[in-house]
Amino acid sequence: MKLRNILMASAITVSALGFAGGAFAADNKEVQMLHWWTSGGEAAALNVLKQDLGKEGYTWKDVPVAGGGGGAAMTTLKAMVAAGNPPTASQILGYFAVDYAEAGKLGDITELAKKEGWDKVVPTALQKFTTTDGKWDAVPVNIHSVNWIWLNKAVMDKIGGAEPKTFDEFVALLDKAKAAGVIPIALGGQPWQEATMFDSIVASTGGIEFYKKAFVDLDPAALKSDTMKKSFDNLGRLRAYLDPNYAGRDWNLATAMVIKGDALVQVMGDWAKGEFRAANKVAGTDFLCYRFPGTDGSVIYNTDMFAMFDVSADRKAAQLALADATMSPSFQSAFNVVKGSVPARMDVPDTAFDICGKKGIADVKAANAAGTFVGSMAQAYAQPPAISGAYSDVVTKFLHGEIKTSDSAVTELGKAINAAK
Amino acid sequence: MTTISPTAAIDRSHSPRLRSRLQDWIPRLVLAPSFLLILMFVYGFNLWTFYLSFTNSKAFTSNKLVGLANYQKLWTWTFETDPPSNWYTALVNMGLFGGLYVGFCLFLGLMLAILLDQKIRGEGILRPIYLYPLALSFIVTGTAWKLFLDPRIGLEKAMHDWGWTSFHFDWVVNPSMMIYCVAIAGIWQTSGFVMAMFLAGLRGVDSEILKAAQIDGASTYQTYRRIIIPIIRPVFFSALIILTHMAIKSYDLVLSVTGKNPGGAAELPSTFMYTYTFSRNQMAVGSTSAVIMLATIAAIMVPYIYSELKEKAR
Numbered sequence: 001m002k003l004r005n006i007l008m009a010s011a012i013t014v015s016a017l018g019f020a021g022g023a024f025a026a027d028n029k030e031v032q033m034l035h036w037w038t039s040g041g042e043a044a045a046l047n048v049l050k051q052d053l054g055k056e057g058y059t060w061k062d063v064p065v066a067g068g069g070g071g072a073a074m075t076t077l078k079a080m081v082a083a084g085n086p087p088t089a090s091q092i093l094g095y096f097a098v099d100y101a102e103a104g105k106l107g108d109i110t111e112l113a114k115k116e117g118w119d120k121v122v123p124t125a126l127q128k129f130t131t132t133d134g135k136w137d138a139v140p141v142n143i144h145s146v147n148w149i150w151l152n153k154a155v156m157d158k159i160g161g162a163e164p165k166t167f168d169e170f171v172a173l174l175d176k177a178k179a180a181g182v183i184p185i186a187l188g189g190q191p192w193q194e195a196t197m198f199d200s201i202v203a204s205t206g207g208i209e210f211y212k213k214a215f216v217d218l219d220p221a222a223l224k225s226d227t228m229k230k231s232f233d234n235l236g237r238l239r240a241y242l243d244p245n246y247a248g249r250d251w252n253l254a255t256a257m258v259i260k261g262d263a264l265v266q267v268m269g270d271w272a273k274g275e276f277r278a279a280n281k282v283a284g285t286d287f288l289c290y291r292f293p294g295t296d297g298s299v300i301y302n303t304d305m306f307a308m309f310d311v312s313a314d315r316k317a318a319q320l321a322l323a324d325a326t327m328s329p330s331f332q333s334a335f336n337v338v339k340g341s342v343p344a345r346m347d348v349p350d351t352a353f354d355i356c357g358k359k360g361i362a363d364v365k366a367a368n369a370a371g372t373f374v375g376s377m378a379q380a381y382a383q384p385p386a387i388s389g390a391y392s393d394v395v396t397k398f399l400h401g402e403i404k405t406s407d408s409a410v411t412e413l414g415k416a417i418n419a420a421k
Numbered sequence: 422m423t424t425i426s427p428t429a430a431i432d433r434s435h436s437p438r439l440r441s442r443l444q445d446w447i448p449r450l451v452l453a454p455s456f457l458l459i460l461m462f463v464y465g466f467n468l469w470t471f472y473l474s475f476t477n478s479k480a481f482t483s484n485k486l487v488g489l490a491n492y493q494k495l496w497t498w499t500f501e502t503d504p505p506s507n508w509y510t511a512l513v514n515m516g517l518f519g520g521l522y523v524g525f526c527l528f529l530g531l532m533l534a535i536l537l538d539q540k541i542r543g544e545g546i547l548r549p550i551y552l553y554p555l556a557l558s559f560i561v562t563g564t565a566w567k568l569f570l571d572p573r574i575g576l577e578k579a580m581h582d583w584g585w586t587s588f589h590f591d592w593v594v595n596p597s598m599m600i601y602c603v604a605i606a607g608i609w610q611t612s613g614f615v616m617a618m619f620l621a622g623l624r625g626v627d628s629e630i631l632k633a634a635q636i637d638g639a640s641t642y643q644t645y646r647r648i649i650i651p652i653i654r655p656v657f658f659s660a661l662i663i664l665t666h667m668a669i670k671s672y673d674l675v676l677s678v679t680g681k682n683p684g685g686a687a688e689l690p691s692t693f694m695y696t697y698t699f700s701r702n703q704m705a706v707g708s709t710s711a712v713i714m715l716a717t718i719a720a721i722m723v724p725y726i727y728s729e730l731k732e733k734a735r
Contacts, residue, residue, distance in 0.1 A: 075699055082481075099480035099702065189594075190681040245573045246669040248680025386479070389701040393507060393685050400684030401595045403504040412504060419494070420703070 002234070003304060014339040028314035030135040031322050033090035033306075034063040034080070036073045052325045058318050080211050081105050086309035088319050093206070094375070095384040097129050097138050097307050106137035109309040109323050118327060121345040125375065126303055138307045139326045140344035142336050143364055146269040146376045147200040147292040147300045148356075150276070155182055167204050167234055170293040174241045177264040181308065184241035184370050186263035193251050194399050195378035195392040197267040198235055204294030205231040208372045211300075215377040218387075222249040224410045232398055232406035239399065260289070267292060269302070269379075273340035273356055282354070289356040291363070298372035299363050302379035303344060381392050390416035473708040480702040491709040508710070511688040514600045518689065519668040521604040521610075524662050527657070529608065535645065537616070538623045540638060543661065548620070551613035559610065563677025566606035567593055576663065596686035603678045603687065615660050622653035642668025658729055662722065669718060690714050 037046050050060045051233075063074045063080070077090050086105065100106050113119065113136035115116060119127065122140060130138040149170075151161075159180045164170040174184035187193065195209030203211040206227040214222040222228065243263075246254075255275040257263040266272060276287050283289060306326055308319055325331060332343035337352050342360040346368065350361045367373040378395075380388035394413045399405045403412055477487045500509035505513075533551060537544055554562065571595035580588035592598035613735045626649055634644045672691040679687035690710055698707030 070701055077479075078699075095702070096480070103481050189683040191683065191685065192681070194683075210722055244591065245571065245594045247683040248567075248599075250680065384702065386701045386703050389696065396684050397504050400686065402596075402684055402686070406502070420701075 011321075011356075027300055028056060029318060030061055031089070031318045032061050032087040033089055033091075033322075034065065034073060034077055034087045036065060037091065042339060045335040047336045049322075049325055049331055051364055052328070052331060053321060056325075058288055058321055063090075078334055082310070086311060086418055088311055089306040089308050089322055091141075092305050092307040092381045094129060094302065097305055098132070098384075100307055101132040102307075103135055105310055106132070107308045107316075107319065108135055108137060109139075109308050109320060110136045112136075112323060116324070116327065118345070121347045121363060123301075123344075123346065123373050125368070125373045126301065126344065128375075129303070129381075138305045139323050141303050141304045141306060141332075142339055142341035143299075143303050143328060143344050143360075144269050144271060144341045145299045145301045145360065145363070146196050146379065147203060147295040147298065148270050148272070149265050149267050149290050149292055150258055150272050151265045151288040151290070152261050152263070153286055153288050154285075155180075155261050159264070161264075163288075164293040165296075166294050167201075171237060174238075174264070178241060182261075183243045183257065183263040184265065185238060186266045187238075187242050187246045187252040187256040188249040188254040189242075189247035189318050189396075189400070190249070190251070191392040191396040191397055192378060193254075193268070193370075195388075195395045196269060196376065198231070198395045199300050199376050199378050200230070200267060200292035200295055201234050201238075202231045202377075202410050203298060203300060205234050208295070208298040208374065211298075212404060215382040215391075216374060218383065220414060223414050223417065227297075228410050228413070229406040232409045235395070235399060236406065242279075268331065269376075270340050270356070270360060274338075277338075277340065283356045284354070289359070297366065297370065298374065299364070299367040300374055300376045301364075302376045302381045386420040387417055390420040464527055470708045473705060474712045475535075476705050478704040478708070480704070482704065487705070491705050494706060496520055505685075505690050507685055507693055510685060511690045511693045512712075514687065514689050517600050518604050519665070521601070522607045522668045522671075523661065523664045525604070526611050526615045527610045527660060529612040530660065531619050531650075533612065533616040534619035537620060542576070548617070552612045552617050553613065555614045557610065559671070560677050561672040561676045562606050562610045563603075566602065566609070567678050567680065570602055570605075595717050596684035599679045599683075599687045603671075603675050606678050607668075607674055610674075611664065611667065614662070618656055618660050619653065622656035623649065626652050648725070655662065655729075658725075661725075665718070665721065669714060 035046070052059055063076070065076050073091070074096060077092075079086070080086055081100065088361060092100070097106075118136065118139075122130065123143070126140055126143070129139055155177065156370060159173075159182070160174045161173045161176055164173050177184040187197065199211075202214065206214070206225075208226055210222060211227075213219045214225075214228060251268060251272070252275050254263075254266050255268065255272045256279075258266045258280060259276060259279050269288075273283070273289070276283070281287050296318065306322070308323060311319055327345065329343070329345065329348045332345055332348050333352050336343050337357065340357075342353075342357060342364055346361075348361070348364050350358045364373065377383060377388060377391055382388070383391075391413065394403065394409060394416050397412070398406075398409045403409050473482060474491055475486050475488065476483050477485050477490075495508055498506040499512065501509055537547060539549075541547075570590070572578065572591045572594060577588060577590050578650075593602045630648060630652075631644065636646055639647070670691055671689065672695065675687055675689050676682070677693055682688060682692065688712075694707050694710045694714065696707075696712065697703045
């Protein structure tokens with residue numbers, strides 16, 4: 001009997017707590033934001049956004065993510081959305097935005113987008129990820145591109161190299177570095193980094209139209225063509241210019257090798273510039289940035305976006321304020337100067353950027369006009385993660401010698417992509 | 422007991438029947454919440470995963486059934502050896518890593534425990550030293566071992582600096598040898614724990630039996646081989662269960678030692694399951710691999726548990 005009383009009491013307490021919790025959750029001035037920009041520079045850049053929103057009377061609340069990285073954040077997000085309690089917005093990558101949109105989990109900010117004319121300032125190809133059937137449901141924060149090479153200027157001067165314009169010139173430059181006793185390429189031997197480099201090699205070997213046909217259209221003929229074989233052979237040629245300990249190395253350690261002058265060049269997306277900046281190196285005097293040889297004029301991009309979730313009506317105003325602040329030219333400039341990327345809107349002045357940033361901004365405009373602005377296969381902006389993952393598998397297995405010839409590499413690529421479809 | 426005594430005091434005036442019935446019920450009531458939670462969050466979700474493996478779920482769960490298609494996919498991957506499919510690599514690595522990890526941990530743990538059990542001085546200091554690695558997280562262990570084994574900065578460089586220039590040890594950057602480095606790190610971390618389990622078992626052995634063996638003229642080796650080890654057999658049982666499940670679920674260790682799986686050579690079923698479910702948005706394939714993992718564990722553990730329990734009942 002007494003036991004029953006205790007049970008009853010505890011049941012009442014639990015439900016009371018539940019109600020209390022529910023009551024707290026409703027707060028329409030709060031922007032709940034899930035992101036993994038927690039390291040020094042990125043956090044500082046995001047602070048600008050927090051302050052902008054603070055001026056309008058909105059409070060910012062980070063959704064905590066255990067473990068930090070993007071993978072853990074995506075798992076957290078999935079759980080929150082599945083539980084029917086989505087954040088106001090979340091940092092999101094590529095096809096994850098499309099997945100949430102197709103599942104009907106994203107909100108609608110088209111009205112604001114129309115008013116501000118975003119469709120004219122955001123590169124057309126990128127809008128594939130920020131809109132669904134013409135409806136805006138996400139805002140892009142930046143544009144990264146992967147077809148860059150980063151060189152140590154001192155080493156370059158020592159070996160007397162000039163900017164390579166073709167893949168063969170690139171190999172000749174690497175030979176020079178090797179002869180001078182410098183590690184020619186600093187590569188982080190992790191599947192995503194190897195695939196990121198291969199993106200550039202394919203665009204360089206077959207041209208950007210071939211890249212589009214193979215990776216954006218997934219044309220089977222292009223995938224098993226001789227050009228693709230030649231791309232794998234070119235990747236194989238670079239093997240001779242790696243140091244023996246590259247397997248498993250993190251990308252920032254590879255960048256550090258270039259910064260210190262142990263290595264000549266790294267093929268990496270423009271987030272590498274953040275590492276140079278953190279080491280107080282200046283673009284043009286300490287390090288050089290060129291487009292990957294043979295890909296000048298094209299931009300192979302990936303982008304960070306904020307996906308706007310379908311939230312209750314009382315949280316809508318905060319969401320719109322967040323979207324508006326994110327797309328404001330001042331934030332886009334301030335954030336991207338720090339991040340190493342370029343603004344996602346093409347009308348932001350490039351005055352605050354270094355020469356690499358200025359070139360990046362000009363390239364995005366030119367590539368958007370010329371139709372050579374394409375998604376990165378390795379970063380899952382050309383194809384969904386399943387196919388992109390299958391692609392990285394083949395590239396890494398080829399580079400590490402588990403797939404022995406370029407012939408079998410193209411066969412495997414076709415097979416892996418079909419299995420992942 | 423003290424908590425229910427007031428209740429008992431009140432009930433005594435009523436009837437002894439009620440009291441005994443209450444005593445009957447209280448353990449059940451206390452166990453009920455945890456039982457329900459386990460039923461739902463372990464077995465319920467097991468079933469849910471099993472269900473998902475028959476659907477075409479991708480980024481999100483889907484209810485569209487596709488029959489055995491996912492199992493067929495994994496089955497064909499199991500036999501794709503040239504170039505090795507991710508699943509094939511995962512299975513081979515599981516065998517290598519699991520075998521080495523469990524075998525060496527048991528062996529080293531038992532040896533350390535026997536040596537520590539010789540009533541040596543300073544045991545109080547040695548025991549925590551051996552046990553200490555377990556206090557570290559697998560990420561820390563993995564990263565430390567990765568740095569230690571890295572030829573450019575770790576062991577190999579140290580040997581070269583000391584003048585042994587022909588020394589060569591590059592397993593941690595050689596995709597085909599990486600999995601052994603994972604095993605080394607895992608064994609280092611867990612052996613001390615297994616030692617503690619065996620030590621507790623050894624301390625529990627009745628000294629009268631040992632004296633009797635001594636009187637009968639048994640050598641130390643014989644005493645251990647014929648008497649002590651058979652007596653502490655239940656410890657083997659517990660250690661084996663703990664080690665096997667640690668081997669199968671190890672995930673962070675692999676990633677931190679190998680650095681995101683270069684060449685796809687350090688794949689394990691656990692990393693396979695996670696990547697396919699969460700990063701590659703092929704949840705159904707991931708679920709299928711999880712079901713296969715569970716079935717494999719069950720196939721090993723169920724007969725073993727059954728035989729152990731039967732023996733106990735006898």
